[in-house]
């Protein structure tokens with residue numbers, strides 16, 4: 026067959042490069058992505074860039090309590106966003122709180138993904154009874170409001186960051202399982218899966234090396250939006266007092282702490298963490314929305 | 327007298343990030359009343375885009391960049407959407423490979439057909455319904471009255487294609503563009519559809535452009551044959567002449583590679599190489615890298631369209647057979 | 651004749667899940683679970699080095715039979731024999747050997763390649779996994795295969811979308827060859843290719859047959875290609891084989907009325923413009939096939955007996971079988 030002129034299409038455009046170019050074409054989405062990355066970076070660097078460690082009792086003074094934004098303490102420290110009732114610098118508390126919120130959001134999403142994706146892809150590959158069993162569990166899970174399930178779980182499990190993550194994982198996995206099953210049902214009809222079966226490759230390899238990587242694209246969208254969802258859910262739980270412990274506050278807990286002072290005009294204790302939370306969730310959702318537009322083939326020309 | 331359809335120098339371009347795709351690049355042909363033109367070519371050669379251009383259905387990022395399309399002497403290029411609506415579906419009808427492009431899966435067949443009639447004519451429901459029943463009968467659907475109140479998914483693939491054809495014929499169009507209407511169908515069903523269209527064209531005198539990649543299908547159906555390669559018609563002429571005495575090396579290569587033209591069990595004559603990408607066409611003849619008759623001048627300039635014999639056109643510097 | 655791979659009275663039934671409309675209807679009455687007899691007691695053997703063409707209309711069960719012979723699906727009834735042993739009785743290494751000996755080449759060159767794997771991995775994964783090639787030499791093994799199917803080995807680290815249709819088809823063929831099969835089931839393997847590329851791939855199939863002594867089950871609806879390639883041809887209609895014969899005999903003198911109709915309806919370049927005289931009637935639904943001879947509603951020669959009694963597939967000449975009452979009792 027050497028007479029066949031072999032000329033492959035040159036690799037000018039890989040799908041990833043094209044995707045990145047498409048993403049960057051939208052200014053707003055690009056800005057949102059930059060903001061999200063900056064927020065994540067700030068929260069990671071909190072121990073080094075925050076003016077004080079808000080949980081080190083030696084660094085805070087009760088005499089600095091409830092300072093207005095921009096006020097100076099007696100020993101001359103500037104509190105840009107004010108202090109709370111214990112004299113903590115709000116800016117520092119918010120950076121640490123953001124870190125906790127993002128961590129809980131990302132960790133629970135990652136764990137939810139792992140559980141949901143494994144179950145969903147298994148259900149789709151095997152079909153029949155295994156599929157029915159897993160999907161009934163998913164239906165059951167999705168028929169209760171997420172917040173209710175999380176509340177019940179935390180009431181049983183007690184407080185703690187790990188418990189919150191566990192609860193949020195259990196709330197989220199069903200979304201991933203359902204989405205990935207839908208994709209996998211389509212993908213598993215493709216001939217490359219049959220080819221792998223024909224080559225007598227073991228099932229686990231077919232599921233995880235062939236089927237799964239081809240079902241991931243839409244999950245990225247959902248996972249992004251779910252991080253935002255998990256953060257707001259965690260904030261709700263913390264606000265209700267069943268979330269993270271008081272020693273490691275998240276943004277939600279900060280809002281809750283300051284809530285009682287709002288009516289007395291000391292708005293900053295609640296408002297600033299609230300704005301930061303809103304802003305974080307908004308930008309993450311913007312990123313997620315744009316990813317969805319890009320990955321939805323029906324919107325493509 | 328002017329032909330039903332006259333296409334001259336048609337150019338349809340798509341502007342993409344990677345560059346301008348000249349999907350149709352200077353295509354000219356004409357079809358007379360009652361005539362069938364077969365438009366063949368490989369995947370991506372621009373057959374569908376040619377059809378869509380004639381229907382005025384090229385969407386962004388595509389646009390008609392030049393040339394003219396005349397239907398019974400009336401220029402269509404540059405028509406506004408209102409002008410198109412009086413033509414599309416009424417004077418020109420299109421049949422697609424997938425009949426579900428025409429049919430709406432959630433509406434009953436009669437609803438869709440009556441709607442199609444009333445879009446162009448002011449007739450009462452029962453009159454329209456009677457016309458629909460006749461139309462279904464004409465395309466060979468048994469018990470059309472009952473079939474009218476069925477949903478498209480209750481039909482087989484071949485039946486759906488018949489319904490799509492019936493809808494295309496509702497207004498007795500002057501021109502029918504059929505884009506691979508039988509490619510997805512079985513041999514015996516394909517033969518039925520072709521026979522039906524042949525009969526109807528003879529009855530109504532419509533001109534037909536039949537797009538396909540299968541030479542065998544058009545050989546039995548068309549009066550004239552146009553072969554497309556990389557957005558251009560590289561050979562055009564009466565079907566029988568083109569198929570028996572091809573002038574272009576590509577047409578000749580295609581015919582030579584058919585199993586029927588090779589001794590059984592022996593290797594087939596093959597055209598080497600693969601179809602070029604429209605974004606990276608070689609400077610000269612687009613077929614040059616695969617052509618056995620290629621000479622130095624072929625790689626410099628595009629071969630222009632030349633007359634070949636009595637009634638044929640060709641784009642090749644070195645035609646296979648200098649016919650009289 | 652010792653068969654390499656053989657289907658013996660193979661049947662395959664699919665219980666079709668009721669669709670939404672049926673489910674809603676089921677609320678008011680009992681739901682009828684619809685069963686498709688995709689294959690109804692089909693026997694077909696492929697000898698070493700032989701090319702068997704399998705022809706039939708959409709839904710006749712061609713792909714189902716191909717997949718069952720390739721071991722991707724299990725039959726609902728009957729046996730698949732490899733080298734004379736029932737594959738259902740084999741286990742462990744034996745079974746794997748039988749599975750690897752029959753490989754498939756698929757219709758759609760794009761969807762049959764994993765879009766997220768490099769060509770080197772697509773071709774090299776199975777031989778590496780099954781120990782056909784050692785880890786150190788798998789790259790050379792893949793390069794060798796790529797050369798054999800007419801691909802430049804320097805493209806080994808590219809992804810499928812970077813190739814043209816014909817090249818993708820070659821990758822699929824190289825993947826099948828990598829585990830040293832003895833039979834290749836080619837399911838419409840050229841149907842999705844450009845006309846000018848089809849001849850290249852057909853030639854490749856023939857060349858590989860000569861080189862490796864491969865046998866093929868060549869599934870196609872293109873009678874011209876089947877006639878060119880096949881030694882024997884089997885015609886399927888609605889899950890039953892209606893005729894098996896040597897290719898030249900079948901094309902010279904088709905026996906079964908359905909085969910005759912197929913040949914008559916096949917578009918041919920050489921006939922020129924002519925009036926078509928098609929076979930009438932629709933292909934019946936496999937959910938609800940006609941009684942007796944499945945072909946009787948469309949058969950121009952049908953008699954009363956045809957709608958009552960299923961014609962047996964019987965030998966009408968040496969090596970030639972047909973299932974029609976016209977061939978006598």
Ligand SMILES: Nc1ncnc2c1ncn2[C@@H]1O[C@H](COP(=O)(O)OP(=O)(O)OP(=O)(O)O)[C@@H](O)[C@H]1O
Nearest residue numbers: 340342347349368369370371372373374375376604
């Ligand atoms: N919307 C679009 N945007 C960009 N390019 C397009 C678009 N539609 C068509 N094209 C390009 O135009 C060229 C011609 O396409 P066309 O669909 O007419 O081919 P065809 O001859 O009908 O092929 P097939 O046999 O596969 O139907 C192709 O190269 C295709 O990539």
Ligand SMILES: Nc1ncnc2c1ncn2[C@@H]1O[C@H](COP(=O)(O)OP(=O)(O)OP(=O)(O)O)[C@@H](O)[C@H]1O
Nearest residue numbers: 664666686688707708709710711712713714715936
């Ligand atoms: N997984 C499945 N579930 C249910 N029914 C099926 C399944 N696969 C095939 N069938 C049915 O079995 C019958 C035979 O299908 P098969 O795919 O073997 O036909 P085919 O001859 O290959 O047709 P085609 O030419 O369209 O590929 C069809 O009626 C089909 O609807």
Ligand code: SF4
Nearest residue numbers: 611614617624642643
């Ligand atoms: S112009 Fe030259 S390269 Fe092109 S087809 Fe004719 S002979 Fe071949």
Ligand code: SF4
Nearest residue numbers: 943946949956974975
């Ligand atoms: S058995 Fe009867 S119906 Fe069937 S093919 Fe023979 S003659 Fe026709």
Ligand SMILES: [Mg+2]
Nearest residue numbers: 373374375505
């Ligand atoms: Mg097309």
Ligand SMILES: [Mg+2]
Nearest residue numbers: 712713714837
């Ligand atoms: Mg099939």
